[in-house]
Amino acid sequence: MSNKINEFRRPPGPGAPVALGIDAETLKALTELRDQYGNMVCVEKPSGRLAYFINDAHEVRRILLRRHSKYRKGPGFERVKMLLGNGLIVSDDDVWRRSRTMIQPAFSRQNVHQLVDAMSQCAISLTDRWQAFAESGKTPNINVETSDFALQLILLTIFGDDYEERILAQGENPFSFLAEDSTRDLGVVMKVRQLRNFMLEIIADRRNADQSEVYDFLSMYIQATDKQGQPFNDKELLDELMTLIVAGFETSANTLAWVWYLLSGHDDVEQRLLDEIAECMPDPGSVSAENAARMTYTQQVLEEALRLYPPVWLFTRRACELDELDEFDVPPGADIYLSPYLLHRTEAYWPNPDEFDPDRFELSDKPKKDRPYFPFSLGPRRCLGEYFSFLEMKIHLALLLPKFRMMRCSDEEPELELAINLRSRDDIYLKPILRNP
Numbered sequence: 001m002s003n004k005i006n007e008f009r010r011p012p013g014p015g016a017p018v019a020l021g022i023d024a025e026t027l028k029a030l031t032e033l034r035d036q037y038g039n040m041v042c043v044e045k046p047s048g049r050l051a052y053f054i055n056d057a058h059e060v061r062r063i064l065l066r067r068h069s070k071y072r073k074g075p076g077f078e079r080v081k082m083l084l085g086n087g088l089i090v091s092d093d094d095v096w097r098r099s100r101t102m103i104q105p106a107f108s109r110q111n112v113h114q115l116v117d118a119m120s121q122c123a124i125s126l127t128d129r130w131q132a133f134a135e136s137g138k139t140p141n142i143n144v145e146t147s148d149f150a151l152q153l154i155l156l157t158i159f160g161d162d163y164e165e166r167i168l169a170q171g172e173n174p175f176s177f178l179a180e181d182s183t184r185d186l187g188v189v190m191k192v193r194q195l196r197n198f199m200l201e202i203i204a205d206r207r208n209a210d211q212s213e214v215y216d217f218l219s220m221y222i223q224a225t226d227k228q229g230q231p232f233n234d235k236e237l238l239d240e241l242m243t244l245i246v247a248g249f250e251t252s253a254n255t256l257a258w259v260w261y262l263l264s265g266h267d268d269v270e271q272r273l274l275d276e277i278a279e280c281m282p283d284p285g286s287v288s289a290e291n292a293a294r295m296t297y298t299q300q301v302l303e304e305a306l307r308l309y310p311p312v313w314l315f316t317r318r319a320c321e322l323d324e325l326d327e328f329d330v331p332p333g334a335d336i337y338l339s340p341y342l343l344h345r346t347e348a349y350w351p352n353p354d355e356f357d358p359d360r361f362e363l364s365d366k367p368k369k370d371r372p373y374f375p376f377s378l379g380p381r382r383c384l385g386e387y388f389s390f391l392e393m394k395i396h397l398a399l400l401l402p403k404f405r406m407m408r409c410s411d412e413e414p415e416l417e418l419a420i421n422l423r424s425r426d427d428i429y430l431k432p433i434l435r436n437p
Contacts, residue, residue, distance in 0.1 A: 050334040
């Protein structure tokens with residue numbers, strides 16, 4: 001390292017360079033660094049760039065909450081930017097602030113509540129298919145099932161009537177490859193670029209139509225303006241819509257797949273969920289945001305699944321000015337690695353961290369800062385769709401769990417696929433059993 005870098009007070013770390021990316025090798029490296037050097041580690045990457053791995057709950061909160069202005073998006077977002085453009089997930093500074101301000105009203109609870117019927121519709125649409133699986137004894141791919149549900153829902157809530165009239169009218173859903181192919185490689189990027197031309201046609205028609213009687217995310221985004229009264233231009237709108245589509249369905253799809261897997265091995269948790277659903281949301285006619293808010297144990301189950309399997313297992317930041325963490329300095333240009341997956345499974349913060357125990361999230365007087373948890377990030381960059389995601393997952397479980405029990409086909413725990421999103425390496429197959437045949 002240069003003499004200038006050596007002037008900074010650095011956490012302990014190895015003398016040899018360490019390669020860090022967003023893959024299984026990186027998780028192994030970070031775990032070994034934590035175990036050997038503690039929760040604040042400094043390494044030099046093969047490029048010569050300084051990198052810090054921070055697994056200290058207090059310092060993670062300080063970076064994401066109080067010191068967020070000192071950091072920009074870090075390494076690993078290049079592929080995301082190729083896929084999504086300069087949308088909310090990858091943008092920084094004034095571009096990010098403008099977009100966030102314009103989009104945020106669409107995700108108010110009042111607006112999200114207008115989408116409850118769509119959430120119910122998409123959950124109910126699975127019933128006949130799952131019943132056919134149960135009656136035939138077939139074993140569906142639960143990753144495909146939850147992905148289909150979540151993709152259908154995000155497209156329906158974005159495009160409204162255009163979902164059936166323009167998208168499904170194509171014969172085969174042109175967006176379906178997003179659920180079928182999780183690689184996010186250049187082939188997927190090229191397919192996304194083709195989608196953008198199709199979406200531009202819908203946007204052009206919408207811009208020329210009266211939006212006052214329409215409610216969906218597309219209408220909200222079209223009507224949004226910044227402080228100068230300027231709307232999104234077509235490129236900006238496309239970037240934000242693709243960000244919403246991909247991020248909006250993947251988080252819920254992956255989480256629901258893990259929830260069904262976890263419930264299939266925990267009869268006691270499943271029964272408590274069934275009891276709560278029977279009380280709060282006993283049939284499709286009782287589905288409402290108000291009743292979903294009463295489903296506190298369901299919320300605990302979802303939060304515990306997200307603790308074990310956070311959708312984004314690794315966040316990166318890059319320091320854009322000098323900062324200080326504990327007794328250490330963070331020089332400008334240093335890369336910061338923060339892993340919800342590792343922090344959520346650190347025994348000092350979460351006793352028996354690998355066990356599935358929804359009671360960890362039972363309401364208590366214990367401050368949340370003492371319970372490090374950030375599956376949706378923290379601070380100004382916390383995911384805008386968090387409430388939407390929890391609501392759709394509650395409705396999904398409320399309408400399907402009383403009808404179907406899932407049975408595991410293997411005793412082996414699924415291996416992890418550690419890419420941009422945390423998934424199971426191999427698809428999870430669960431056999432649906434009718435509760436009341």
